[in-house]
Amino acid sequence: MKKISVLLFSLLAVLSRQTRAEFTAANCRELGFIKTQLMCSNCEKLDDFGLETLKPHCKQCCTQDQQPAAQRTYAKAILEVCTCKFRAYPQIQAFIQSGRPAKFPNLQIKYVRGLDPIVKLLDSSGKVQETLSITKWNTDTVEEFFETHLAKEGKEGGKSSYSVVEDADDDDDDYLRTNRI
Secondary structure (H helix, E strand, O other): OHHHHHHHHHHHHHHHOOOOOOOOHHHHHHHOOOOOOOEHHHHHHHHHHOOHHHHHHHHHHOEOOOOOHHHOOEOEEEEEEOHHHOOOOHHHHHHHHOOHHHHOOOEEEEEOOOOOOEEEEEOOOOOEEEEEEOOOOOHHHHHHHHHHHEOOOOOEOOEOOOEEEEOHHHHOOOOOHHHOO
16 A cells, blocks of 8 residues: 555655646546546545545646536437346336327437437537446436436427337348358
């Protein structure tokens, strides 16, 4: 333990001589930080553990926290699942087969062979921004998530619809083709 703290202290001493410019990913890795995964809000928590000496370097290696998830909305969502998994995820089956998806005109349900249930959240240009596993979500959680995170679209005549897409590879006769070595 003492060797690690001596090594860390010497690294900090060497790096403290560098300019106040933001560190590169390699510099951050040498300090024990992963630049792409370190959020600046975590640097504030170093004081709680008596590690305030690391705080300046942490601040130079961190990425700014994104807007809280509760405030982000997405233009479209795709719920992907395999019907063969309905037995394992009856709550997802209940959501899909109920009238709940009709409330979300910008929700697409896509059946993909062998896939556990996931939600892909897309921006207005159709680019996937986030992918979430919903295997442990219940029916109400799925509905509440879409109510919170999907952009509200104007409803024509009070009528809503959602689309269901079958996997394009379903007509492939050789379903084990992808399992070959």
